[in-house]
Amino acid sequence: MRYPPSALIIDGDLTDFGHIEQHKEFQNGWMISFPLPILAGLGNHDYENNVNDCAFNFCAHTMLTCFFVFRFTNYGKNMSLEMDYRRHVKSAFDIAYDGSFAYSTRLNNAVDYETTFSSFLVDWKVNSAMDFLKTELKLLRDVDIPVLINMHQCEGTRLEKLRELIAEWIYESRNMGHRKRVAAFYAHLHSMHEVKTVCMHGVPVPFVYVGSVPNNRFSMLRISRNLSSLVGFAARDAFDVGEQDSIQVLGEINNFWGHCTSSSFSFYAFNDDLEKHVVEVMQKTVNS
Incomplete structure (x- = not known):
């Protein structure tokens, strides 16, 4: 290829079930090994299918936490990207996240997907990305x-x-x-x-x-x-x-x-x- 790609975009289903070992396999096989920026989003296999269908909702929690909250803190800042989410800490045992978790015009799962669930001491609220997308397009x-x-x-x-x-x-x-x-x-x-x-x-x-x-x-x-x-x-x-x-x-x-x-x-x-x-x-x- 004469000119290498500027980035690789992956439109969801990074894992089969959102299991921690599948997430690690994706991280090692793609995020770490691929020599160019990767803009990835989650699909229904990563978290939607796993809400209330995985012990303690740990699968959906793993994908949202590891892929977005932890990884994006540094990766997103390095690429001048901002993610649509908020973190609320009432105490060490009471933490909540809410947002569409979209960035740039990189949405997750579906434009109108939303859900709420809890995992251990963390509450999650996934909002529809419609308002986020309208705002981005207006800009x-x-x-x-x-x-x-x-x-x-x-x-x-x-x-x-x-x-x-x-x-x-x-x-x-x-x-x-x-x-x-x-x-x-x-x-x-x-x-x-x-x-x-x-x-x-x-x-x-x-x-x-x-x-x-x-x-x-x-x-x-x-x-x-x-x-x-x-x-x-x-x-x-x-x-x-x-x-x-x-x-x-x-x-x-x-x-x-x-x-x-x-x-x-x-x-x-x-x-x-x-x-x-x-x-x-x-x-x-x-x-x-």
Whole structure:
């Protein structure tokens, strides 16, 4: 690769069950060993599935404590990142955390996920990230830079909520003198590796399933001042016989933020067989 990536973004499911040994394996295999900044968020396997389903809620507590509170204290400051959370200490035996635990536009699990639970002497309140995201987008309204919104789950009503929020932001920013470049990335459905670009007030907004570790898929986004592209990859298992390359390029979308009309969207799937790639433009009215 001529230019190394600026960062690696991991959209959730860092572990299977949030167990401490799985967290340590992720830390050693990725956070410590990978030679570039990693912007990771939690998925449903890391904490949502484990609330009230793991002894003393220790699994969810472990992921939130180790990954965010302890690690982010130094890692986040070194990267000039601020996390959306608050720590309340009433005594050594009465500590509480609350927030969405989002940073930059790196959300956790889902844009509207919220829960409360206790583990030992610590109370946790996970808030929806909707207000956090609205505030961040408002700050970016007059800035001409790409906005990359990352989370783990974005299906059904959650997808509709995110679309409405983005469409409202685009409309409110329509007189800022530049066209917005915004995209959403997620990975909850591990078998999915595709892009759906929806036109909102004349602005193309890609919604991307980035691939997943269990499915050996990942994506690379290249951005420059005037050009942008998204490349889909498949990583081959070490035991695949007869394959010369460990990485297979599945396809590339040039001009990631292209042009569109207000009533269309496009679909692109990264498939193993390049001849099966289909790019369809279908008419659809987007209520935004």
